[in-house]
Amino acid sequence: MISGVRPRPAEQYQASRARQRREALSGRILYPAARFAVEADLHIHQLPAAVAAQAGDDEAQFYLGALHSAGVGRTRSDAEAFRWFSRAAEQGFEAAQNNLGSMYEYGHGVATNLNEAARWYRASAEHGNPVGQCNLASLYFLGNGVKQDYSEAARWFRAAADQGFAPAQDNLASMYGSGTGVSRDLFEAAKWARRAAEQGYARAQTDLGYLYEEGRGVPLDYVSAYMWYESASAGGDERSRARMKELSRRMTKRQIAEATSRIPGSDRQSASRASNPLPGASFVEPH
Numbered sequence: 691m692i693s694g695v696r697p698r699p700a701e702q703y704q705a706s707r708a709r710q711r712r713e714a715l716s717g718r719i720l721y722p723a724a725r726f727a728v729e730a731d732l733h734i735h736q737l738p739a740a741v742a743a744q745a746g747d748d749e750a751q752f753y754l755g756a757l758h759s760a761g762v763g764r765t766r767s768d769a770e771a772f773r774w775f776s777r778a779a780e781q782g783f784e785a786a787q788n789n790l791g792s793m794y795e796y797g798h799g800v801a802t803n804l805n806e807a808a809r810w811y812r813a814s815a816e817h818g819n820p821v822g823q824c825n826l827a828s829l830y831f832l833g834n835g836v837k838q839d840y841s842e843a844a845r846w847f848r849a850a851a852d853q854g855f856a857p858a859q860d861n862l863a864s865m866y867g868s869g870t871g872v873s874r875d876l877f878e879a880a881k882w883a884r885r886a887a888e889q890g891y892a893r894a895q896t897d898l899g900y901l902y903e904e905g906r907g908v909p910l911d912y913v914s915a916y917m918w919y920e921s922a923s924a925g926g927d928e929r930s931r932a933r934m935k936e937l938s939r940r941m942t943k944r945q946i947a948e949a950t951s952r953i954p955g956s957d958r959q960s961a962s963r964a965s966n967p968l969p970g971a972s973f974v975e976p977h
Contacts, residue, residue: 768799804835840871892925
């Protein structure tokens with residue numbers, strides 16, 4: 691039990707519960723990087739999570755699993771995280787289903803079992819969770835735990851991409867660019883890469899920069915290419931640095947200055963935040 695907290699009135703708890711479900715679906719509160727979201731949420735809820743979890747509340751079970759996973763207020767334990775995520779997942783909590791799939795995929799708190807990973811990712815995906823959809827797509831792309839099927843991979847990447855999930859958008863762009871699982875379409879590749887890039891997702895920024903550099907699906911534009919590479923570099927995507935170096939040999943100093951001037955400070959910050967996979971997202975890189 692977490693000391694010093696009191697239950698909130700039932701109507702406030704239910705409203706907060708609905709909000710947290712929406713946030714879980716957005717991919718912001720998912721395994722394994724749940725620590726800060728969990729800490730903030732427990733302060734907001736003023737709810738003894740352990741007591742509620744024992745009583746069978748699926749959301750409380752999910753957060754208790756996240757606390758054990760992150761080691762917040764207790765010793766970090768993948769085994770305990772697995773136990774509580776399992777309870778929440780069995781009740782249909784979408785974020786917990788995804789997290790349980792991730793633990794099975796990577797062998798955290800349980801022996802690696804790709805068939806079980808696929809089962810729980812599918813449950814999460816079918817409930818509409820974009821992270822679960824992206825992870826299920828990755829399994830189909832690689833043929834892990836399911837029969838390899840590029841068309842199914844593209845279908846699930848699209849489902850997550852349509853909800854605005856940047857890693858799925860970037861992967862879908864790559865599939866359109868290579869014609870894997872879908873008809874090759876460079877305009878679609880550019881469209882999806884742009885959607886992810888504009889969210890600050892560094893990998894997509896590099897991919898979009900390359901499309902501008904080569905004039906594929908977008909007009910040939912070195913200034914735009916360099917701008918996206920520089921944004922991606924600020925976000926930590928190593929590929930962009932090599933591309934910037936190569937491209938700079940074909941640009942004037944004035945063009946480089948113009949490209950740099952197009953990057954607002956907020957873009958640099960968002961690129962940095964999005965340089966790593968989003969919490970809970972294990973995604974394939976079909977490049």
